[in-house]
Amino acid sequence: MKAIIVNGSPRKNGNCNILAEKFAGWLASENVEAEVIQIGSMNVNGCLGCWACSDTNKCIQQDEEFHTAAAKIYEADALMVFAPVYYDSIPGQLKSFMDRLFFHNRGGTGLKRKVVGACVVQRRVGAVSALDDIYHYIMCGEMIVATSSGENVVFGLNPGDVLSDEEGLSNLEKLAENMCWILNRIKKERDSK
Numbered sequence: 001m002k003a004i005i006v007n008g009s010p011r012k013n014g015n016c017n018i019l020a021e022k023f024a025g026w027l028a029s030e031n032v033e034a035e036v037i038q039i040g041s042m043n044v045n046g047c048l049g050c051w052a053c054s055d056t057n058k059c060i061q062q063d064e065e066f067h068t069a070a071a072k073i074y075e076a077d078a079l080m081v082f083a084p085v086y087y088d089s090i091p092g093q094l095k096s097f098m099d100r101l102f103f104h105n106r107g108g109t110g111l112k113r114k115v116v117g118a119c120v121v122q123r124r125v126g127a128v129s130a131l132d133d134i135y136h137y138i139m140c141g142e143m144i145v146a147t148s149s150g151e152n153v154v155f156g157l158n159p160g161d162v163l164s165d166e167e168g169l170s171n172l173e174k175l176a177e178n179m180c181w182i183l184n185r186i187k188k189e190r191d192s193k
């Protein structure tokens, strides 16, 4: 089973990246392969609202970085999204990516029944509305949501701060465990066929 972990932060080596790498390690310990993709620093165009993808299930824009990342996500079994809180929401780069990722496959099965989770990093406030922003996409993707026993919010301002938030890390590890639990049961069922 394979998961794609999206780092939605423009800061390549910031807190989201630290958490994304940790998350990949937890998945690997349960035999789930994981790849981190740095979306936040991609030069990704926003949706043009042309609706061409309604007929083709493919975005007409030719930016290769977007299509390469989207193809990896469509091929994977799970998607985990990390984002920093920007003004109580998510960074624009991630929004542009998600608008297109979810819209251009509306009629397709690219995201259907993939296991999905989300986590946001905040300095002080805005995490709940930022998480909610990510869930808006997930709820339109026919996805299976993995959760934890609390909100998946980790506190931190400067790179590395998140490592001091024990409760945040513990909640995130539970989400990883639950994601693996679902994925390994899907694998068992697939293997039995």
Ligand SMILES: Cc1cc2nc3c(=O)[nH]c(=O)nc-3n(C[C@H](O)[C@H](O)[C@H](O)COP(=O)(O)O)c2cc1C
Residues within 6 Å of the ligand: 009, 010, 011, 013, 014, 015, 016, 017, 083, 084, 085, 086, 087, 088, 089, 121, 122, 123, 124, 125, 126, 156, 157, 158, 159
């Ligand atoms: C443009 C911008 C807006 C931000 N807005 C918020 C905010 O609304 N609430 C908050 O708690 N932190 C806010 N922050 C702080 C970041 O969420 C925090 O530094 C986070 O750790 C960054 O994650 P990263 O290191 O993965 O980029 C903002 C940071 C930037 C650069």
